[in-house]
Each structure stands twice: as structure tokens, then as C-alpha cells.
Amino acid sequence: MVRTVAAPRQALRRLRSQLTRHQRTTFLLASGLSTAGSFAGLTAKGWLLMEGAGDPLLLALNFALLTLPTLVVSGPAGVLTDRIGSERVLIRAQWALFAAAVLGALAIPLSQGRQQDLLLLLSTLGVGVASTYELTARNKYVALLVEEAEQLGPYLASFSVIFNVGKLVGPPIGGLLLAATGPTLALSLDAATYLLPIATLVWCMAPARERERRSQAGEAASLGAAWRGCGAPLRHVLLFTGVACLVGFFHPGLAPLLAFELLGPSPLALGIFTSVIAAGSISGGVLLQRRAAAVSRRPGLLLGACTLVSGLAQLGLSLHGPQAWGLAMAFLIGAGTACLLAGTNLIIQVHAPQVLRGRMAGLGQIAFLGGGGLSGLAAAGLIGVLPGGLWGTLALLGGLGGLLGLAELWQQRRLRLGPVSLS
Structure with missing residues (x-):
């Protein structure tokens, strides 16, 4: 019995050790899957808003709520990241992304009509705000994962590639999930993709925290x-x-x-x-x-x-x-x-x-x-x-x-x- 219990634990420790050893690749892939899930969820929400109300203005509003918060929130996100540390802000932002995506999934069985539209738009707004904090903190955090200065530039540029790959594959995935599983499960799967970077950050990462420089309070x-x-x-x-x-x-x-x-x-x-x-x-x-x-x-x-x-x-x-x-x-x-x-x-x-x-x-x-x-x-x-x-x-x-x-x-x-x- 002891051996039966110990074997999975040893396998789990070996897996964690491997993921930590290749932490840059692990974090990049987790971010890519989360990005694809985000675009899949946005596609599903857009289809639901268009089908429910037939109002193109709702589609424009849905996209605006995703992007416009950046203009307001980017400054405070940068200040907070430099003040309390990129890792703390990054983990909190991922949990906020998960919560906002869950709200979108719950909107389908718990509401209908205009109330459902409002909850879907509120979910998109939450994703827009949280993703601004996530992107800002991630840009600083990745410098803690590289060993040499010359590795930082290529690693940062890799996130642009993975973002555009997610942008390419996410919308068709969202459409397929919507057709095959229905809106509730499609949006639930979108929310679940945010758990992967959370697990990666908490369980697999070993950043060089001592290298991070934080700002002091004040001007x-x-x-x-x-x-x-x-x-x-x-x-x-x-x-x-x-x-x-x-x-x-x-x-x-x-x-x-x-x-x-x-x-x-x-x-x-x-x-x-x-x-x-x-x-x-x-x-x-x-x-x-x-x-x-x-x-x-x-x-x-x-x-x-x-x-x-x-x-x-x-x-x-x-x-x-x-x-x-x-x-x-x-x-x-x-x-x-x-x-x-x-x-x-x-x-x-x-x-x-x-x-x-x-x-x-x-x-x-x-x-x-x-x-x-x-x-x-x-x-x-x-x-x-x-x-x-x-x-x-x-x-x-x-x-x-x-x-x-x-x-x-x-x-x-x-x-x-x-x-x-x-x-």
C-alpha cells in the first residue's frame, strides 16, 4: 500500500522537476494556451451577443470593453508592478482573469436576454482590466527567468509569436467548441485555460526573485x-x-x-x-x-x-x-x-x-x-x-x-x- 501511494508522488515530483528545469518553455506554452483560450472565449461571447440581440453595436462594445481599459489601467498596473513585485501582480491578475471568465460561463445558465448580455459584457470588461495587469507584470517577470542578459530579448519576442498564434487558432477553436458543446461548456473550457498559468506560476516556476528591483513609495x-x-x-x-x-x-x-x-x-x-x-x-x-x-x-x-x-x-x-x-x-x-x-x-x-x-x-x-x-x-x-x-x-x-x-x-x-x- 505504501508503495502504491508513493509511486504517484514520486512521478509528480519528477514531473515538477522537469517542468522547473525547463521553466521558460513551460511558462511560454502555458501563456500560449491561455491566450488561445481567451480568443476562443471572445469569439463565443461575440456569437452569443450577436445571436441574442442581433445588434452589431454590442459586438463593438464587447471589443471596446476588452481593449479600452488598457488606456486607463496601464499606468496603475505599471506602478503596482514596480511597487510590490511582478510575481505577486502576475498571480493575482491570473486569478482575476479566471474569475472574469467564470462569470461569462455562469451568465448562460443563470440569466437570459438583456441580463445575460450585461453579464457577458461585464465578463469581457473584467478580462480587459485583468489582462492589462497580467501583461504589464509578465513583461517584468520574464527577466527573472533568464540566466544571461542576451537571453532576455529573444525570450520577450517569443511572447509576441505565441500571442499571434493564439490569435490565429483561438477563434476557430471557439467556434468549434460552441457548435460541438454549447455555450456554457465552451466558456467553461475558456475559463479553465487560465488555471494552467496559475498552476505553472505557483508550482513550477523558480524565478530569481533576488534580482528584482522594486520602487519605493512616493513620487x-x-x-x-x-x-x-x-x-x-x-x-x-x-x-x-x-x-x-x-x-x-x-x-x-x-x-x-x-x-x-x-x-x-x-x-x-x-x-x-x-x-x-x-x-x-x-x-x-x-x-x-x-x-x-x-x-x-x-x-x-x-x-x-x-x-x-x-x-x-x-x-x-x-x-x-x-x-x-x-x-x-x-x-x-x-x-x-x-x-x-x-x-x-x-x-x-x-x-x-x-x-x-x-x-x-x-x-x-x-x-x-x-x-x-x-x-x-x-x-x-x-x-x-x-x-x-x-x-x-x-x-x-x-x-x-x-x-x-x-x-x-x-x-x-x-x-x-x-x-x-x-x-
């Missing part, structure tokens, strides 16, 4: 202090990214219209278009991951080239050529914007002092979604007033993006950042 712990203390090159990176996103990061909001104009009214059009964008994002992320250490030291080259590629691809799309040409341009847009966002995050994380990295992650998210959110609104307004509508807007903003990229490449061609530090 020195504020977001403004991080902005002033990060240095002029990193402030330029954040400002440039915000402007580049304002000019060229409008495709997420206009994806349905782009797919309709490029591929036609088929129900598969949006799926094909977003899949091509995601494939480009994955390819760009893989390329960045392989050259992370070198390109992070030359922000002008990295960010200027990404913005130039996106701008030229938008110009190419404005030519309104054959479908194959349009899809090729969409692929390049995905690659360029993914490298811009992941590259900015890479630069501000590996080249900022460790004590500032939580707040730098918050500032980066504000630049991404602040510029991107305004870009979608600006592009939508331009479509109604420019000759050529959508195609004229693509030409104008693509041209501006190309010029912006060329200017960055020229003006910052001599800028070099120092070696990466883990402290």
Missing part, C-alpha cells in the same frame, strides 16, 4: 517618474511608436470593411483576411525573435523599417489590385505592425532600468492602444471625406507611414543603445 514610484527617468532615447521610442500607431495601426478596427472590399461579402472573407494578417504577424514575430539582441540596440533601424514596411503595404493595398496582391499586402501589414509593437516592447524592457520596467510596460501599452484607437477613428472619418473612400484613405495614411519610417531611419541611423542588463 519616485509614479508613472511620471518612470517617463523622466527612462532617458531620452526610450522616450523617443515611445513617442515615435504612438505617432506610428496613430498613422498606421487602423486595420484591426477596419478589418470587416477591408475584407468586404478586398474579398467580397462571403462569410469566410473576414476569417481569411484576419488569418492572413495573423500569419504575417507570426512571421514578423519569428524574424524579430531570431534577431532580437542585435536589433534592440538599434531602435531607429527596427522601428523605422517596420513603419516603412507597413506604410508601403498600405500603399500597395490602395492600388486595389487582384485578391492575391491584396492578401500579400495584408500579410506585410501584419508583419510590419507586429514587429513595431513587439519591437517597442523589446526595446523599452531590455534597455530600461529594472526598477522601471513595470511602468515602462504600461507606457508602451498606452502608446500602442492610444495611437491605434485614435487611428481607427481617424481612418473611419477620412473614408467619408476623401476621394476614393477606403482606397484613398489607405493611400494617404500609407504614404504618411512610409515617410515617417524613412525619416526615422535617416534621423536615428546613428543611435545605438548600450548592452542589455538584467538589473
Whole structure:
């Protein structure tokens, strides 16, 4: 009997030892599965909201509640991460994600009609707030998992790849689960995926906690202090990214219209278009991951080239050529914007002092979604007033993006950042 009980315990200890030995891979895979579950759950909620009320505004609101909290919460999330430590914030954020997802699953059997819609939207809002804290804390936490400074850049870039893979596979998984199991089980399985990173963090990780630098209470712990203390090159990176996103990061909001104009009214059009964008994002992320250490030291080259590629691809799309040409341009847009966002995050994380990295992650998210959110609104307004509508807007903003990229490449061609530090 003693041997019967001891054998599973020994096997469990061996498994834990193996997972801890390969903790970076373990954490990356757990985060990837959770990301796929998030997109699957978002897809299921969107279908339920559309089927229940038939109101497209609810779909827009569902997406807005997922993304807009970042603009409000990123600052406090960064401050808290630097103040109490990335691991504590990360674990709490994962539990909050789980609770928000459970609320979505419970909304199906416990409510109906408008009340059900409200609970689903509240669940999405909870996921949006919690994911902001999770992303901010994770960006700082990963530096505690690497042994050498040169490993930090490629490891950070790997999360961009895994995010875009989850974005690619999550929606079809959500649709399949919804059709095969029904909404309650589909959303329950989405919630269950958050337990994997929680178990990984609590049971498998052995971070170098002694390396983490925390801020003290007071003005020195504020977001403004991080902005002033990060240095002029990193402030330029954040400002440039915000402007580049304002000019060229409008495709997420206009994806349905782009797919309709490029591929036609088929129900598969949006799926094909977003899949091509995601494939480009994955390819760009893989390329960045392989050259992370070198390109992070030359922000002008990295960010200027990404913005130039996106701008030229938008110009190419404005030519309104054959479908194959349009899809090729969409692929390049995905690659360029993914490298811009992941590259900015890479630069501000590996080249900022460790004590500032939580707040730098918050500032980066504000630049991404602040510029991107305004870009979608600006592009939508331009479509109604420019000759050529959508195609004229693509030409104008693509041209501006190309010029912006060329200017960055020229003006910052001599800028070099120092070696990466883990402290």
C-alpha cells in the first residue's frame, strides 16, 4: 500500500522537476494556451451577443470593453508592478482573469436576454482590466527567468509569436467548441485555460526573485517618474511608436470593411483576411525573435523599417489590385505592425532600468492602444471625406507611414543603445 501511494508522488515530483528545469518553455506554452483560450472565449461571447440581440453595436462594445481599459489601467498596473513585485501582480491578475471568465460561463445558465448580455459584457470588461495587469507584470517577470542578459530579448519576442498564434487558432477553436458543446461548456473550457498559468506560476516556476528591483513609495514610484527617468532615447521610442500607431495601426478596427472590399461579402472573407494578417504577424514575430539582441540596440533601424514596411503595404493595398496582391499586402501589414509593437516592447524592457520596467510596460501599452484607437477613428472619418473612400484613405495614411519610417531611419541611423542588463 505504501508503495502504491508513493509511486504517484514520486512521478509528480519528477514531473515538477522537469517542468522547473525547463521553466521558460513551460511558462511560454502555458501563456500560449491561455491566450488561445481567451480568443476562443471572445469569439463565443461575440456569437452569443450577436445571436441574442442581433445588434452589431454590442459586438463593438464587447471589443471596446476588452481593449479600452488598457488606456486607463496601464499606468496603475505599471506602478503596482514596480511597487510590490511582478510575481505577486502576475498571480493575482491570473486569478482575476479566471474569475472574469467564470462569470461569462455562469451568465448562460443563470440569466437570459438583456441580463445575460450585461453579464457577458461585464465578463469581457473584467478580462480587459485583468489582462492589462497580467501583461504589464509578465513583461517584468520574464527577466527573472533568464540566466544571461542576451537571453532576455529573444525570450520577450517569443511572447509576441505565441500571442499571434493564439490569435490565429483561438477563434476557430471557439467556434468549434460552441457548435460541438454549447455555450456554457465552451466558456467553461475558456475559463479553465487560465488555471494552467496559475498552476505553472505557483508550482513550477523558480524565478530569481533576488534580482528584482522594486520602487519605493512616493513620487519616485509614479508613472511620471518612470517617463523622466527612462532617458531620452526610450522616450523617443515611445513617442515615435504612438505617432506610428496613430498613422498606421487602423486595420484591426477596419478589418470587416477591408475584407468586404478586398474579398467580397462571403462569410469566410473576414476569417481569411484576419488569418492572413495573423500569419504575417507570426512571421514578423519569428524574424524579430531570431534577431532580437542585435536589433534592440538599434531602435531607429527596427522601428523605422517596420513603419516603412507597413506604410508601403498600405500603399500597395490602395492600388486595389487582384485578391492575391491584396492578401500579400495584408500579410506585410501584419508583419510590419507586429514587429513595431513587439519591437517597442523589446526595446523599452531590455534597455530600461529594472526598477522601471513595470511602468515602462504600461507606457508602451498606452502608446500602442492610444495611437491605434485614435487611428481607427481617424481612418473611419477620412473614408467619408476623401476621394476614393477606403482606397484613398489607405493611400494617404500609407504614404504618411512610409515617410515617417524613412525619416526615422535617416534621423536615428546613428543611435545605438548600450548592452542589455538584467538589473
